[in-house]
Amino acid sequence: MNFRKIEEYIFKILMLTSLIIVLGSLIGIIAVVLIKGGAAINWEMLTTTPKGGFYMGGGGGILNAIVGSIYLASGATVLAFFISIGIAIYLQREFTSDGAAGIIRASLDILWGIPSIVYGVFCFIIMMYLGVGTCLLAGIVALTMLEIPIMTRGMDEAIKMVPSELKESTYVLGSNRIETAVKVVLRQGLPGITSGILLAFGRGIGDAASILFTAGFSDHIATSLFDSAAALPTMIFFLSTSPIPEVRDRAYAAAFVLLSIVLLISIISRLLTNKFSKYIIK
């Protein structure tokens, strides 16, 4: 073997090793959560709220965090949906100039890159200004800001793919811009739009930094928008450094639930994309 072959051989081994490191770390993370969380999880953990002495190893479960997370992420996803769908439709050529659309897309890209803690801090300043304490609503608003760029870019990509001949033929039939957008474009882009929504939901439910000081933390299930609410990520954050093993177990169980939700959403998104693809005409 000459030098050129040896060099290729060495680099091939290096590349394979890197790939194994990447895939191995993924499998490692999932395995750690499954093993630790699987050992800690039980029915009582999932269906009760914390009882007295929860943080010292007392009884109770993580129901408050599960329900809180679902409230926060669904609230934010619904809010973000109404804003994102508007922006995504507006980005089409019928509504705005290419220049304006470029500016909007660039701001969405920049917003996507902003660390989520900044959204948390921003919401906290507004809360201070309005004089409200930590509450579910503030957490929802912070998560909405986090989700809008993710959701809008997903929808935008889907809507961009709708062929212009299809739109033009509806205009010929006398439909106006909104009718075409709602009845034809959105239906045609449905697979991409749903996967955008689910991606944003998955991102929202897993984010801790933005709800840390906005949603707060509480041991009971929130009954109104102005109650503080616990969430799975914040619970994992607070409990996993605890010196007491029973308390750490709760963090592991919460991580198990959180990771299952995130993985489930990514699988559902793939399935739905395939299912909705049959409505696509072209």
Place this chain on the structure above:
Amino acid sequence: MKTLKRFIRMDSRKRKVFISTKLMFAASVLVCALLFLIVIILFSSSAPLLKQHPITDLLFSSLWNPERGDFGFYPIIIGTVYVTAIAMLFSVPVAVLSSIYIAEYTKGRVMQIIKPFIDILAGIPSVVYGMCAIIVLVPLVRDHIAPFFGASSTGFCVLTAGMILSVMIFPIIISICVEVFRAVPDEVREVSYAIGATKWETIKHVVFRAAFPGVSSAVLLGFGRAFGETIAVCMVVGNIPQVASSVFEPGTTLAAFIASNFGEMMSVPFYYSAMMLMALVLILIVLIFNILAKIIIRRSYGGGKT
């Protein structure tokens, strides 16, 4: 007044178009304004501290003692740079090499299997990464890596934070790099094969060079993400505002420090402003890197790829 008259004369279909277009326009303006709003509000909230101390004092003083009125950001900024640098050092070679392998050496089927894995890696919440770092990396660093280098460490240190961060930015760098390598046209490769280059030589001299702008913008985006990552770092870095003398010492980063100290800021004057200033510095640095990445992509691939 004129629009109102027009609005009254419209039929219901036109009215729907009118109202929804205005609403969509409002949503778009809101999104464009949000960034400016965030920067302005952060700036005005940090103004009281900026009036008290000049910005250079704040950025380059290493004294952090809020009770006595010393707000030196230097140790926190240096800590952020350390952690991010370690993460990039681990992450960039591994991510770039594996994306070359995925893009150049794997067949379509294998690619179809690997891609969802990378997407899943990107979707795992950062708090789960942090927890895994506490379970796996902290004992590893404490019991094996630190003693191996003759140092003692609690495991909650700059190195651990850098290591978990490097895993977190794999998917960002890989997903962009694979796309960029794929985008290099096959003719370019064939020309290189025709003059007798091996596959690796073609990758090294032709494909990599053609894809270099894309790779560097992927690295910049990864850097931006690593710089702003909060929760996972906050869980393992130790959160002490000191200039770490070795990678086995605890430190802190801008984002992690904000997250861990936000609750106690009300009691001390200017603490609130200091936190806001920290968020401002963080967002400005991340913005610079993201915009640089965008410019590089725009320059080398034209406006088509955004």
